[in-house]
Amino acid sequence: MVVAGDGDFLLETLSSEHDGRPGWIEKDLACDLFLYLVKPLRQGWLFRWPALRAAWLCHGRAWREEYGECRADNGSYVTVSVPVPREGLLQATGPSSRGPRGVSIRSR
8 A cells, every 4th residue: 555645746537436536636727826735744745737747748657657646535535646755746746836935724
C-alpha cells in the first residue's frame, strides 16, 4: 500500500475506481487556473492548468511507476491518486506555478 507523505500532491487519476471514471488530472478541463488547497497545512498552490496538465501528460507514467498509487475510501466510492512530491511537481510545471504566495486559508 502506498501512503502519501505530507509533501506530496495527490493527482487524482480515477474519481471512482469502481466505475472507472477519470480523475481531474486525466480530464481536459476548461479552465485556466487550478487551486490545490491543503486545509490542515493552511496552504495552497495556484497552478496554471495547461502547465499542470502538460506536466502530467509528460511525466505521469514515470510518476505512477516511481511513486505508485494511493486509494481513498470515501464511503460509497474509492478514488485513486498518484502522490507526487511537491518539489517535483513544482519543478515540472515551471515558474508559472508557485505557492503558497498569495494563497492563504482563513478559518471562520
